Amino acid sequence: MACESQHFLNEHNINPNVKVMEYAVRGPLLIRACEIEKELEQGIEKPFTEVIKANIGDGHAMGQIPITFVRQILALVTYPPLFDNPIFPEDAKERARVILSGCRGGSIGSYTEACGIEIIRKHVAQYIERRDGISSNWQNIVLTSGASDGIKKILKLFICKENGKKTGVMIPIPQYPFYSATLDEFNMYQIRYYLDESKGWGLNIDELQRSIDEARRLCHPRVLVVINPGNPTGQVLTKENIEAIIKFAYKERLFLLADEVYQDNVYAENSKFHSFKKIMTEMGEPYNKMELASFMSCSKGYMGECGLRGGYTEVINMCPKVKAMYFKANTAMLCPSVLGQACLDTIVNPPGEGELSYEKFIREKEDVLNSLKFRAKMVVDAFNSFEGFSCNEVQGALYAFPQFKLPLKAIEAAKEVNQHPDVFYAFQLLENAGVCVVPGSGFGQQPGTFHFRTTILPQVDKLKIMLDKFEAFHKEFINKYK
Amino acid sequence: MVVISYLKLFQPRSRGFQLQARLCTMATEHQHFLTSDNMNPNIRKMDYPVHGPLVVRAGQLEKELKNGVKKPFKEILKLDIGDCHAMGQLPITFVRQVMAMVFYPPLLDDPRFPDDTKERAQTILNACKGGSIGSYTDATGLEIIRKHAAEFIEKRDGIPCNWENVTLYGGATDGIKKILKLFVNETNGKRAGVMIPIPQYPVYSTTLDEFGLHQIRYYLDEDQNWGVNIEEMQRTIDEAKKVCNPKVLVIINPGNPTGQVFTRKNIEEIIQFAYKENLYILADEVYQDNIYSETSKFYSFKKVLTEMGEPYVNMELASFMSCSKGYVGECGFRAGITEILNMCPKVQAMFYKANTAMLCPPSTGQACIEPFIRPPEKGEPSYDLFIKEKEDILNSLKVRAKLIVETFNSFEGITCNEVQGAMYAFPRIRLPPKVIETAKNRNQSPDEFYASEVLENTGICIVPGEAYGQVPGTYHFRTTTLLPLDKMKIMLERLEAFHREFMDRYR
Numbered sequence: 001m002a003c004e005s006q007h008f009l010n011e012h013n014i015n016p017n018v019k020v021m022e023y024a025v026r027g028p029l030l031i032r033a034c035e036i037e038k039e040l041e042q043g044i045e046k047p048f049t050e051v052i053k054a055n056i057g058d059g060h061a062m063g064q065i066p067i068t069f070v071r072q073i074l075a076l077v078t079y080p081p082l083f084d085n086p087i088f089p090e091d092a093k094e095r096a097r098v099i100l101s102g103c104r105g106g107s108i109g110s111y112t113e114a115c116g117i118e119i120i121r122k123h124v125a126q127y128i129e130r131r132d133g134i135s136s137n138w139q140n141i142v143l144t145s146g147a148s149d150g151i152k153k154i155l156k157l158f159i160c161k162e163n164g165k166k167t168g169v170m171i172p173i174p175q176y177p178f179y180s181a182t183l184d185e186f187n188m189y190q191i192r193y194y195l196d197e198s199k200g201w202g203l204n205i206d207e208l209q210r211s212i213d214e215a216r217r218l219c220h221p222r223v224l225v226v227i228n229p230g231n232p233t234g235q236v237l238t239k240e241n242i243e244a245i246i247k248f249a250y251k252e253r254l255f256l257l258a259d260e261v262y263q264d265n266v267y268a269e270n271s272k273f274h275s276f277k278k279i280m281t282e283m284g285e286p287y288n289k290m291e292l293a294s295f296m297s298c299s300k301g302y303m304g305e306c307g308l309r310g311g312y313t314e315v316i317n318m319c320p321k322v323k324a325m326y327f328k329a330n331t332a333m334l335c336p337s338v339l340g341q342a343c344l345d346t347i348v349n350p351p352g353e354g355e356l357s358y359e360k361f362i363r364e365k366e367d368v369l370n371s372l373k374f375r376a377k378m379v380v381d382a383f384n385s386f387e388g389f390s391c392n393e394v395q396g397a398l399y400a401f402p403q404f405k406l407p408l409k410a411i412e413a414a415k416e417v418n419q420h421p422d423v424f425y426a427f428q429l430l431e432n433a434g435v436c437v438v439p440g441s442g443f444g445q446q447p448g449t450f451h452f453r454t455t456i457l458p459q460v461d462k463l464k465i466m467l468d469k470f471e472a473f474h475k476e477f478i479n480k481y482k
Numbered sequence: 483m484v485v486i487s488y489l490k491l492f493q494p495r496s497r498g499f500q501l502q503a504r505l506c507t508m509a510t511e512h513q514h515f516l517t518s519d520n521m522n523p524n525i526r527k528m529d530y531p532v533h534g535p536l537v538v539r540a541g542q543l544e545k546e547l548k549n550g551v552k553k554p555f556k557e558i559l560k561l562d563i564g565d566c567h568a569m570g571q572l573p574i575t576f577v578r579q580v581m582a583m584v585f586y587p588p589l590l591d592d593p594r595f596p597d598d599t600k601e602r603a604q605t606i607l608n609a610c611k612g613g614s615i616g617s618y619t620d621a622t623g624l625e626i627i628r629k630h631a632a633e634f635i636e637k638r639d640g641i642p643c644n645w646e647n648v649t650l651y652g653g654a655t656d657g658i659k660k661i662l663k664l665f666v667n668e669t670n671g672k673r674a675g676v677m678i679p680i681p682q683y684p685v686y687s688t689t690l691d692e693f694g695l696h697q698i699r700y701y702l703d704e705d706q707n708w709g710v711n712i713e714e715m716q717r718t719i720d721e722a723k724k725v726c727n728p729k730v731l732v733i734i735n736p737g738n739p740t741g742q743v744f745t746r747k748n749i750e751e752i753i754q755f756a757y758k759e760n761l762y763i764l765a766d767e768v769y770q771d772n773i774y775s776e777t778s779k780f781y782s783f784k785k786v787l788t789e790m791g792e793p794y795v796n797m798e799l800a801s802f803m804s805c806s807k808g809y810v811g812e813c814g815f816r817a818g819i820t821e822i823l824n825m826c827p828k829v830q831a832m833f834y835k836a837n838t839a840m841l842c843p844p845s846t847g848q849a850c851i852e853p854f855i856r857p858p859e860k861g862e863p864s865y866d867l868f869i870k871e872k873e874d875i876l877n878s879l880k881v882r883a884k885l886i887v888e889t890f891n892s893f894e895g896i897t898c899n900e901v902q903g904a905m906y907a908f909p910r911i912r913l914p915p916k917v918i919e920t921a922k923n924r925n926q927s928p929d930e931f932y933a934s935e936v937l938e939n940t941g942i943c944i945v946p947g948e949a950y951g952q953v954p955g956t957y958h959f960r961t962t963t964l965l966p967l968d969k970m971k972i973m974l975e976r977l978e979a980f981h982r983e984f985m986d987r988y989r
Contacts, residue, residue, distance in 0.1 A: 006796070006826070007798060007824075007825070007826035007829070008729065008760050008761065008762050008798055009664060009665065009729070009762050009798060009825065009826060009829055010826045010828070010829060011826065011828040011829060011832070013667055013669065014664050014665075014667070014829050014832060015663060015664050015665065015666040015667050016667065017666070018663060018664055018666075018832060018833070018836045019832055021832075021835065021836040021839060022835075023835070023838045023839040025838075026621065026838040026841075056618065058611065058612075058617050058618045059616075060610075060611065060612040060614035060616040060617040061611035061612045061614075061617040061618065062612065063612055064612070066614055066616050071585050071586045072586060074585040074586070075582045075583075075585045075586035075589065078578055078581045078582045078585060079578045079579060079581070079582035082582060082589075085592075087588075103814070104565065104567065104568035105565075105567040105568045105569060105570055105571070107567035107568075107573055107814070108814050108815075109566075109567040109573050109810075109811055109812040109813060109814045109815060110565050110567040110568040110813060110814050111563065111565045111568065111813045111814060112814060145652055145816070145844060146840075146841070148839075148840055148841060149840070152840075156522060156525065157516060157521050157522050157525060158516070158521070158522065159522040159524070160520060160521060160522050160523060162520065177839070178839050178840075178841075181836075181839035182839065185836065185839075222515065222516070222520075253515045254515065255515050255516050289513060291514060291515055291516055303616075304616055305616040306616060306617060306618045306841070307610070307614075307615055307616050307617050307618055307619060307842065307844070307845030307846070308615070308616060308844060308845060308846055309652070309842075309843070309844040309845075317514075318514075318516070319514040319516060319517050319518065321517070321518040322514070322516055322517060322518055322521050325518070325521065325525055325526055325528070326525075328528060329525045329528055329692065332528070332655075332685055332688045332689060332692065333653075333655060333656070333659075334653065334655060334685075334813070335813075335814070335816075336816070337652065337814070337815065337816045337844040337846060337847060338814030338815065338816075339585075339814075339815065339844065339846040340844055340846070
């Protein structure tokens with residue numbers, strides 16, 4: 001009560017939607033991991049000498065090297081006297097010049113159009129065309145401060161009540177918790193559809209139907225979110241699965257949100273990335289007229305430029321009136337980070353064969369992707385060798401999401417400290433082995449099952465250490481609670 | 483099949499323009515799952531902030547000029563947006579050298595970069611995970627930069643600053659929106675209300691509309707150089723209480739579009755008012771480095787509030803700074819700093835947690851803050867060049883602010899308050915009855931009509947006062963003070979000639 005009487009803004013009158021927002025990736029496990037790191041710095045003895053943070057999909061933080069070409073261009077646009085510096089290749093300089101010519105006053109310090117620099121939007125459209133073999137209109141491309149920013153701007157359009165019922169948004173379970181947090185913030189109903197672990201985390205249309213039919217009593221379903229490749233689950237959807245999803249969305253009159261930020265992270269031999277736009281277009285009428293927003297980012301793939309907050313949204317078949325209002329609403333935030341836009345430009349417009357930087361670029365890109373492929377397999381093989389563990393193939397993205405079975409005693413021990421069993425397990429792992437993962441309950445899972453998400457991002461040598469520690473911890477844990 | 487039947491420009495509304503695309507087919511309408519009828523009603527109602535239809539028209543004219551279409555002018559002079567670099571202001575060398583090295587660390591070995599730039603760059607890189615600006619940062623921003631920002635604020639105010647209350651954002655606008663969002667709530671069937679100055683920076687009104695917060699509009703006093711009149715504030719809040727729960731008071735100091743720098747006394751009165759009415763203060767102080775008038779001085783709300791002692795020293799306050807204005811002008815970097823004072827600790831924890839879902843503000847913007855708050859000191863290699871560049875810019879802004887005000891005051895029917903700070907002039911224009919009538923016949927407000935005539939005849943793009951709000955029956959326009967001096971002189975000559983001819987035409 002002291003808080004209430006003293007403060008004009010307090011826990012009782014704060015926006016109730018903000019109050020409930022949770023984001024497990026940066027939740028209590030990470031907070032504790034940071035505390036432990038500080039304790040280690042202070043010389044406190046632990047059963048380990050470092051904390052390995054496998055909680056967040058941040059490549060550079062785990063030692064991944066930036067792509068030289070990207071960084072050269074960012075340096076050039078930031079400090080134009082570098083155009084006279086011979087260490088920068090001509091193809092980098094040429095791209096930097098083009099970016100600067102799209103900036104008012106020739107400076108990246110100027111505001112850009114709210115939708116982003118026109119030439120970059122055009123480059124994005126060309127990238128999409130090359131990728132899909134289908135035309136892309138640059139005027140349907142909006143540059144954003146990361147994909148998250150773009151997703152929020154689209155979801156925001158649906159904040160609306162109809163007959164007293166909130167908008168419902170279908171999200172996959174397990175899901176990337178940014179979605180649940182955003183839906184809470186926007187006071188929209190989460191229609192949670194379970195992915196099928198027994199089918200490599202595919203989408204089961206019967207399950208989609210079940211969840212939407214149940215949800216109709218409580219909300220007005222408007223949107224279907226699909227994450228492909230999947231986070232945390234790592235599946236790459238087959239063409240057939242995507243077609244079935246599109247047909248379902250058409251039947252249920254749902255606006256499709258395709259989160260495709262991991263489109264460059266595909267490892268499995270039998271997997272291939274198909275964009276929702278491509279499939280939808282190739283399916284012809286009536287599907288090719290459906291409303292779709294697709295998202296891509298600089299944060300993942302082989303570039304890993306998370307901090308730069310570069311991303312784009314392609315909106316397909318949006319009602320022109322709505323699109324006008326969507327664009328207008330964007331102007332209130334002035335513009336996305338210009339360096340983020342510049343970074344995105346280098347990604348959608350990389351060096352072509354014959355260009356000076358091509359060899360180095362290809363080598364760096366393939367090194368990163370091959371290494372990720374190797375690590376994906378390493379992690380899955382390791383987990384599948386642990387007692388009580390089963391881990392689906394990581395076909396794509398940057399994470400593994402193994403299921404593990406816990407002895408009854410462990411579940412009881414968790415209950416005693418008021419923790420969900422996978423939270424209990426994750427905390428024990430952190431305190432005893434110094435490895436930080438995110439418990440499956442933060443992403444959602446079938447009741448009675450336990451999972452955690454780990455990234456595959458520590459470099460190979462560190463990953464080996466991490467998996468060894470994990471194995472040792474797990475053996476001990478199982479023995480303790482047998 | 484979709485056919486756009488016509489584009490209706492300049493349709494007047496009580497608060498500004500509305501651009502409407504009319505589609506003369508219903509066939510497409512019924513196919514869409516998301517339509518203007520079932521979309522977020524708050525977004526549907528949102529007005530344009532600064533980039534209104536006149537700016538769109540200016541863009542069209544630019545394209546026409548490029549295509550060789552003949553006009554009574556050879557170029558468009560854009561006086562609509564507070565973007566220094568767009569108008570030819572040069573970046574500060576020190577800032578750009580630091581940032582180049584942050585992006586491309588091999589440059590740290592280049593002897594052409596001075597040591598002080600390398601020190602700043604290394605400080606930033608050491609703070610980044612994996613030593614890369616490409617990593618996510620904490621949602622509250624890089625710790626070392628928050629600490630340096632706290633030191634900067636302490637130095638500015640002479641009052642301690644706790645770095646844990648300082649957070650970084652993707653521009654001040656981002657921070658302001660995140661704070662305002664905390665107040666979205668209904669109590670006893672009434673929405674929360676936010677007091678905003680009129681004239682105001684339209685991002686406020688737009689944001690309040692988007693969030694469903696009630697706008698409590700208090701008029702600034704043009705006769706008192708746009709100062710705050712406490713009786714006027716009282717009047718508006720008393721009226722507003724019937725329809726909303728007033729929660730927040732927004733103050734822009736130095737003012738946008740009005741250019742005043744509040745006196746210390748005025749700030750104290752505002753604080754006392756906010757205390758009496760239980761209001762959380764949002765102090766938008768992004769123009770704190772843009773002070774031109776000899777008699778003006780920037781006082782931060784934090785400083786004044788703290789020095790007033792009890793009970794004011796415990797009031798809740800959020801103050802905003804940015805790298806977009808001042809002398810750095812790095813709008814595109816999206817770098818903002820917020821200091822939160824006396825926030826309820828539980829609320830602060832929830833606020834910080836809510837922000838983690840967006841991962842972090844742009845790391846490049848955060849990095850840009852470092853050379854801004856830790857510029858070269860005397861004795862450091864970059865100092866002389868830095869000081870010269872900074873002073874050149876600020877002196878030039880001062881000269882231009884004075885020139886523009888003097889010139890406007892010499893026009894028939896135009897009076898302009900002193901531009902004490904910020905980057906804009908907001909002159910008042912007394913229009914002859916014939917103009918008012920003509921505007922009415924065209925379905926435009928008189929200042930919209932004036933501004934569009936200015937654009938079509940001179941190529942000068944100004945923004946009508948209606949976009950910012952003004953006392954009914956008065957007309958204004960906003961222009962920036964950012965054109966380079968030589969261009970500004972040309973602009974003022976052209977505008978003077980047009981204005982004379984316009985006033986004669988409608989006498």
